[in-house]
Amino acid sequence: MVSIAQPQSAEPQSACSVRLVTSGARRKVFEKLMHGLLMFCAVVSVITTVGIVLVLLSQALPFFGEVSLVExxxxxxxxxxxxxxxxxxxxxxxxxxxxxxxxxxxxxxxxxxxxxxxxxxxxxxxxxxxxxxxxxxxxxxxxxxxxxxxxxxxxxxxxxxxxxxxxxxxxxxxxxxxxxxxxxxxxxxxxxxxxxxxxxxxxxxxxxxxxxxxxxxxxxxxxxxxxxxxxxxxxxxxxxxxxxxxxxxxxxxxxxxxxxxxxxxxxxxxxxxxxxxxxxxxxxxxxxxxxxxxxxxxxxxxxxxxxxxxxxxxxxx
The missing domain is CATH 1.10.3720.10 (MetI-like)
Known part of the structure; x- marks a missing residue:
């Protein structure tokens, strides 16, 4: 007798595709979070430097108002x-x-x-x-x-x-x-x-x-x-x-x-x-x-x- 192969169900392939899409979405979210975290660190470094300069200038300007730069x-x-x-x-x-x-x-x-x-x-x-x-x-x-x-x-x-x-x-x-x-x-x-x-x-x-x-x-x-x-x-x-x-x-x-x-x-x-x-x-x-x-x-x-x-x-x- 000749047996006819039954078509396989597409459900396993669909489940695998869903898992891949979910994994890719999680990876993108993780990359965005890391990008934001690194950007935050860079911004904090810049703000800290600018803050130090502003504090020095704000406190030193009154001094130079009383003492000339030449002196x-x-x-x-x-x-x-x-x-x-x-x-x-x-x-x-x-x-x-x-x-x-x-x-x-x-x-x-x-x-x-x-x-x-x-x-x-x-x-x-x-x-x-x-x-x-x-x-x-x-x-x-x-x-x-x-x-x-x-x-x-x-x-x-x-x-x-x-x-x-x-x-x-x-x-x-x-x-x-x-x-x-x-x-x-x-x-x-x-x-x-x-x-x-x-x-x-x-x-x-x-x-x-x-x-x-x-x-x-x-x-x-x-x-x-x-x-x-x-x-x-x-x-x-x-x-x-x-x-x-x-x-x-x-x-x-x-x-x-x-x-x-x-x-x-x-x-x-x-x-x-x-x-x-x-x-x-x-x-x-x-x-x-x-x-x-x-x-x-x-x-x-x-x-x-x-x-x-x-x-x-x-x-x-």
């Missing part, structure tokens, strides 16, 4: 808490830049050398030990570094240079240089390791030595990222607060002697914020004037960094 940026004396009052911010800017330049002079050579060693010369066992140690160093609170500077580094500097003040710029430069060292090492090492291996192999094929490849090929190829790590470290040094407050002292005077006591902009903000200055007074408004100046300085450094990176960026396929 503020050209004056060489900063004594807003004493009589007679002087509002020249140059001593604070000079102290801040001394700490930033001194710490960069210490951290950049050692940081770049360490990054090159870890990327090109160190064995995996050594790299696995050194990198976590640097990450631990980066996680130490800044106030601990400041305490170490006071009880250990300052006495050493005083023994080596008797004419130096106990709290001085060199002390702050050393401790801040140690603090920004892990940032330079970590970022530079990652950039050096991301250089394509084909560039190294091509240099070796031409008879170059290990040192030639490192200095003539790898470092120039990663120069944009290395410079970015330097600028980020300098920005961190400019904005450092507690370690500099403890190590550098609180004497705001215009000097280029690293063995003198100085005061940075962040240290001054800490000093006035923790005092008994009446709110709304011109002395209290100096906090926001100094903070606005520090914000503008950091912004200019970031703009300079972006310009340098755009000129030096290398792209590889």
């Amino acid at each position: 503020f940026f050209m004056g060489t004396e900063w004594t807003p808490l004493f009589k007679p009052q002087h509002f020249g911010i140059l001593p604070l800017i000079c102290g801040t830049m001394m700490v930033a330049a001194g710490s960069a002079a210490i951290a950049i050579p050692f940081g770049l050398g360490t990054a090159i060693y870890l990327s090109e010369y160190a064995k995996p066992v050594v790299r696995d030990v050194v990198k976590p140690a640097l990450e631990i160093l980066a996680g130490i609170p800044s106030v601990v570094f400041g305490y170490v500077a006071v009880v250990f580094i300052s006495p050493l500097i005083k023994d080596w240079f008797p004419s130096a003040a106990y709290f001085n710029a060199a002390n702050a430069c050393l401790v801040v240089g140690i603090m920004i060292l892990p940032m330079i090492v970590s970022l530079s090492e990652e950039v050096l390791r991301s250089v394509p291996r084909s560039l190294r192999e091509a240099a070796y094929a031409l008879g170059a030595t290990k040192l030639d490849v490192t200095c003539g090929v790898v470092v120039p190829a990663a120069l944009s990222g290395i410079v970015a790590s330097f600028l980020l470290a300098i920005s961190r040094a400019i904005g450092e607060t507690m370690a500099v407050t403890l190590a550098a002292g609180a004497t705001a005077h215009l000097t280029l002697n690293f063995f003198d006591s100085i005061q940075t902009m962040t240290a001054y903000i800490v000093e006035v914020s923790s005092g008994d200055i009446p709110t709304g007074s011109v002395e209290h408004s100096t906090i926001f004037a100094v903070g606005l100046t520090l914000f503008v300085m950091t912004l200019l450094i970031n703009i300079l960094a972006q310009w340098i990176l755009s000129r030096m960026r290398e792209e590889y396929e």
Whole structure:
């Protein structure tokens, strides 16, 4: 007998189609929710930045209504808490830049050398030990570094240079240089390791030595990222607060002697914020004037960094 095949029911296919449509609808809803959440995070970041700028401007404008911009940026004396009052911010800017330049002079050579060693010369066992140690160093609170500077580094500097003040710029430069060292090492090492291996192999094929490849090929190829790590470290040094407050002292005077006591902009903000200055007074408004100046300085450094990176960026396929 010949059996005739019965047509299969279309119900299972319909149920499968319904499940697929439902799953696709849920996926679209989830994607829309994630898109909204990410957009919300971005908007909050922008609003926070704009809010900080507005607060600084609103609080600093009354100060500049009483103190001229010429006196503020050209004056060489900063004594807003004493009589007679002087509002020249140059001593604070000079102290801040001394700490930033001194710490960069210490951290950049050692940081770049360490990054090159870890990327090109160190064995995996050594790299696995050194990198976590640097990450631990980066996680130490800044106030601990400041305490170490006071009880250990300052006495050493005083023994080596008797004419130096106990709290001085060199002390702050050393401790801040140690603090920004892990940032330079970590970022530079990652950039050096991301250089394509084909560039190294091509240099070796031409008879170059290990040192030639490192200095003539790898470092120039990663120069944009290395410079970015330097600028980020300098920005961190400019904005450092507690370690500099403890190590550098609180004497705001215009000097280029690293063995003198100085005061940075962040240290001054800490000093006035923790005092008994009446709110709304011109002395209290100096906090926001100094903070606005520090914000503008950091912004200019970031703009300079972006310009340098755009000129030096290398792209590889």
